[in-house]
Amino acid sequence: MADLVNILMIEDSQADFLLIERQLEQQGLLARCRRVASLEQLTAEIGQRPWDVVLSDFTIPHLDFFECLDLVLTRLPDVPVIVVSGTIGEERAVSLLKAGVSDVVLKDRLLRLGPAIERSLRDASDRRARRAAEAELRLLSAALNAAADAVVITDRNGMIAWVNPAFTAITGYSTEEALGKKPGDLVKSGVHPPEFYKDLWHTILAGYVWRGEITNRRKGRQLYPEIGRAHV
DSSP states (O other), rough: SSOOOEEEEEEOOHHHHHHHHHHHTTTTOOOEEEEESHHHHHHHHTSSSOOOOOEEOOOOOOOOOHHHHHHHHOOTTTTTEEEEESSHHHHHHHHHHHHHHHHEEEGGGGGGGHHHHHHHHHHHHHHHHHHHHHHHHHHHHHHHHHSSSSOOOTTSSOOOOOOOHHHHHOOOHHHHHHTTTTTTHBBBOOOOOHHHHHHHHHHHHHHHHHOEEEEOOOOSEEEEEEEEOOOO
């Protein structure tokens, strides 16, 4: 990795800290490491810089690992935690992963550590991107639901997949009645000549936004005009 990785290491052994730091350097990881050995030091360091990864031994005298893990996951929810331990059983490793740890690496297998860090960073980046996309989708959904104009979303076959409340209020069709139908089957008025719809679809399929005044039909067959906009 070319970018500098800020690593906070919970480790009581200075020798092990230097060993891990040297191993990461040999693996080509550009890292800036900081060691803490107590809950007080961990609490103080958490807010000192934007940490990218937390490495932690599992067994440290006078230090509760799970208390440290809870602090990190609470204060740094997007930062992966990797346990780097001398010995740890498979059952314990599984329980740590369930508790929120990203990976477990044994100290006699430190060649795994660099790849484990890179994978954890990619996973964390993917989670952040996914949350951002979900937040944007929720915002868009809220905006469409609140829109005063009718909004219809169709699938690739032209069938209605979603309508907003304004559509149901304007047309008189419920969401259940609209889903799976073609918009034209519901609201096409028959007032416009075939050339009108041909131009509309030609514009849309060419990748442009069609805008214009169109006369549609409500459920009770009452006609109504609206300024329409359509695109793929």
